Amino acid sequence: MVRVLLLLISFATLAAWAGAQGPTPPLTAADKMKLFKSNRTLIENLVNHGIDLSAADKPLTRAEECRKTAVTLGNYLERAAKEDRNPDRVAELADLMGNVVRDGLAPNLDEAERTTPAESPDGKRVKELQTIVANDLDNVRSTIPAGKVADSPKVKAALAALTDLKSKFGK
Amino acid sequence: MTLDTDPPLPPEPSEEADWIRAAQDGDRSAFARLVERYWDRLYRWLYHVTRDRHTAEDLTQETFLKALAALKSFRPGSNFRAWVFRIGHNNFVNQKRSERRTKHQLPEDTAAPAIGTEAAIENRETLELVAKAVADLPEDFRVALTLRVEEELSFREVAKILNTTEETARWRVFKARQKLMKVLSPELLPPGATTGEMT
Amino acid sequence: MNCQTVQNKILTLPDPRHIPDSLREHVGSCGACRTWAELAGRLEGFLERLPTPAAPSDKKAALIARLQRHPETVELAAEQPRSFREFLRQNATLVGGLAAAIMVAIGVWATLGKNGTKQDVEVATPKDPFLEKMVQRDVALAKATTYGQKLEALGGLADDLSAEARGLARIANPDELRDVARWFDRIVKDGMIRQAEKMPGNAMTPAERKAQLTELARKLGETADEVKKATGEVPPDAKPILERIADTARFGQKKLQDMAG
Numbered sequence: 001m002v003r004v005l006l007l008l009i010s011f012a013t014l015a016a017w018a019g020a021q022g023p024t025p026p027l028t029a030a031d032k033m034k035l036f037k038s039n040r041t042l043i044e045n046l047v048n049h050g051i052d053l054s055a056a057d058k059p060l061t062r063a064e065e066c067r068k069t070a071v072t073l074g075n076y077l078e079r080a081a082k083e084d085r086n087p088d089r090v091a092e093l094a095d096l097m098g099n100v101v102r103d104g105l106a107p108n109l110d111e112a113e114r115t116t117p118a119e120s121p122d123g124k125r126v127k128e129l130q131t132i133v134a135n136d137l138d139n140v141r142s143t144i145p146a147g148k149v150a151d152s153p154k155v156k157a158a159l160a161a162l163t164d165l166k167s168k169f170g171k
Numbered sequence: 172m173t174l175d176t177d178p179p180l181p182p183e184p185s186e187e188a189d190w191i192r193a194a195q196d197g198d199r200s201a202f203a204r205l206v207e208r209y210w211d212r213l214y215r216w217l218y219h220v221t222r223d224r225h226t227a228e229d230l231t232q233e234t235f236l237k238a239l240a241a242l243k244s245f246r247p248g249s250n251f252r253a254w255v256f257r258i259g260h261n262n263f264v265n266q267k268r269s270e271r272r273t274k275h276q277l278p279e280d281t282a283a284p285a286i287g288t289e290a291a292i293e294n295r296e297t298l299e300l301v302a303k304a305v306a307d308l309p310e311d312f313r314v315a316l317t318l319r320v321e322e323e324l325s326f327r328e329v330a331k332i333l334n335t336t337e338e339t340a341r342w343r344v345f346k347a348r349q350k351l352m353k354v355l356s357p358e359l360l361p362p363g364a365t366t367g368e369m370t
Numbered sequence: 371m372n373c374q375t376v377q378n379k380i381l382t383l384p385d386p387r388h389i390p391d392s393l394r395e396h397v398g399s400c401g402a403c404r405t406w407a408e409l410a411g412r413l414e415g416f417l418e419r420l421p422t423p424a425a426p427s428d429k430k431a432a433l434i435a436r437l438q439r440h441p442e443t444v445e446l447a448a449e450q451p452r453s454f455r456e457f458l459r460q461n462a463t464l465v466g467g468l469a470a471a472i473m474v475a476i477g478v479w480a481t482l483g484k485n486g487t488k489q490d491v492e493v494a495t496p497k498d499p500f501l502e503k504m505v506q507r508d509v510a511l512a513k514a515t516t517y518g519q520k521l522e523a524l525g526g527l528a529d530d531l532s533a534e535a536r537g538l539a540r541i542a543n544p545d546e547l548r549d550v551a552r553w554f555d556r557i558v559k560d561g562m563i564r565q566a567e568k569m570p571g572n573a574m575t576p577a578e579r580k581a582q583l584t585e586l587a588r589k590l591g592e593t594a595d596e597v598k599k600a601t602g603e604v605p606p607d608a609k610p611i612l613e614r615i616a617d618t619a620r621f622g623q624k625k626l627q628d629m630a631g
Contacts (some may be wrong), residue, residue: 010442017464027437027496027499028539030392030541032537032538032541033494033538033542035498035500035501036498036500036538036542036546037546038451038498039498039500039501040546042501042550043500043501043504043553044549044553046501046504046505047504047527047531047553047556047557048556049508050504050507050508050511050524050527050557050561051556051557051560051561053508053511053512053514054511054514054520054523054561054564055522055564055565062512065437066508069505069508069512077612086495088494088495088496088497089495092495092497092498092501096501096502096505099505099506100505100508100512103509103513104508104509104511104512104513105512107512107513108512124538131539165487
């Protein structure tokens with residue numbers, strides 16, 4: 001009887017909590033404008049990277065372009081951490097950087113490694129790029145100064161995901 | 172009970188400038204005069220924008236506290252009212268982001284006309300319909316329209332408060348009026364008038 | 371001037387009750403426009419008199435009193451945390467649920483909640499869905515190993531940019547909108563058309579090539595139509611920019627159609 005009561009109470013509490021969260025409210029026009037203004041230059045960079053990616057004709061070149069995209073996101077992440085001190089933005093940019101590295105860079109680098117003779121110039125560049133990317137991922141954490149941003153659970157989770165990606169690059 | 176909607180006489184330009192200067196030098200009672208001058212107007216606008224008097228009052232208070240904190244950045248000689256309203260608009264935008272539910276209340280405690288003539292009653296009913304139609308406008312249209320009409324700001328001043336171009340401010344007010352005319356034109360006819368020819 | 375133009379101009383006036391000389395002659399001689407002007411004037415009168423309920427508490431008087439008598443107690447906005455009472459009001463459902471649970475002695479919530487202490491309620495920055503889309507498209511381009519896949523991804527990128535332009539046209543300033551138009555231009559000309567031109571003959575069968583290019587051309591045509599339609603609902607300074615996007619889409623459509631043969 002007590003167990004049933006406790007279950008009912010837990011359910012009611014969870015239901016109340018879930019109800020209070022509600023659906024994510026849609027962005028207002030003003031929000032959209034603010035976001036566009038914040039991300040305008042970053043988006044221009046991403047469009048340029050997209051053009052370069054479309055022109056890349058082999059896995060190594062695509063991997064190089066992906067790395068540039070990831071570095072661009074990393075630079076904006078650093079600015080968000082040091083200047084804006086905005087944990088939400090830092091976490092968002094870290095997630096996006098992770099997507100590029102995991103879904104774009106890593107598969108292309110793997111394919112390049114598989115199809116390129118190790119002793120060729122391209123083969124050597126593949127190895128180099130693996131080390132560079134692993135260092136890039138390490139550096140993200142160090143660009144975030146101690147304080148509110150570094151202590152944010154969202155930022156910690158996003159950085160942990162980036163750290164996990166290092167294993168794809170030989171470290 | 173509604174607010175007294177008769178606007179206060181505008182301060183002498185030099186008087187307000189003196190208050191601002193004193194407030195910038197740290198005289199908080201001078202700032203209190205500015206609060207007295209502009210609170211009701213800001214609250215009225217924020218009420219029509221947010222459609223909730225609690226939120227409007229909170230935002231009004233927050234706006235004046237932020238204005239006080241930022242007072243040293245106000246350029247003497249520029250338009251203090253527009254500057255305060257801009258802060259108010261920024262607060263409104265920030266507040267929207269944290270809002271979980273849209274509050275939509277019809278005007279409360281609307282004052283009854285002093286004399287209960289049929290025309291006055293019809294006018295009051297029309298006013299309620301107009302208020303509801305304004306509340307139903309898209310937010311960007313409603314914000315621009317109420318600034319223009321309630322504060323009698325030029326399109327240029329409205330644009331500065333909303334951080335947009337004069338052209339866009341004018342267009343938003345136009346669209347707001349266009350929508351209201353579409354919805355309300357039968358109600359806007361004076362009592363006893365016929366519809367007549369309209370395109 | 372036709373009646374529609376006059377009636378629109380009346381609504382664009384600072385105050386429709388004050389008709390300028392440029393419109394007065396037409397309004398004076400046209401019954402429909404005269405009625406329209408009268409109604410617009412009445413509307414303006416009602417708008418000026420919109421009722422405003424009194425504020426629920428007397429924060430105005432309280433603030434003025436503190437500024438005058440105890441100015442040192444007025445905390446400036448930057449330092450002032452939100453009150454616990456405000457946290458309660460904004461989260462009534464959650465707090466009600468928690469109170470019910472606590473009343474039947476679930477002590478766990480009493481320790482997780484922060485009763486009796488002030489809250490610093492942070493306003494979260496929302497994620498940018500458009501930024502996320504742009505990154506997804508770049509990832510799609512990174513994964514594209516064939517010309518067909520590249521063109522598909524570039525077509526998707528063009529779609530996203532034109533949709534964003536339509537969404538921003540009512541609210542962005544012209545410089546911002548011009549950027550989006552410029553990006554769209556690059557994607558269509560330097561992306562789609564260039565890759566379609568570079569595509570070697572053996573990249574796909576002639577039938578597949580024709581089908582894909584025709585489909586991409588069709589989508590650009592649709593984009594042009596949608597953007598052109600949107601020009602009717604945007605401020606005047608946004609119109610030429612949207613028209614530029616529509617022109618670019620038509621240009622791309624024609625080029626790809628020609629290449630499809």
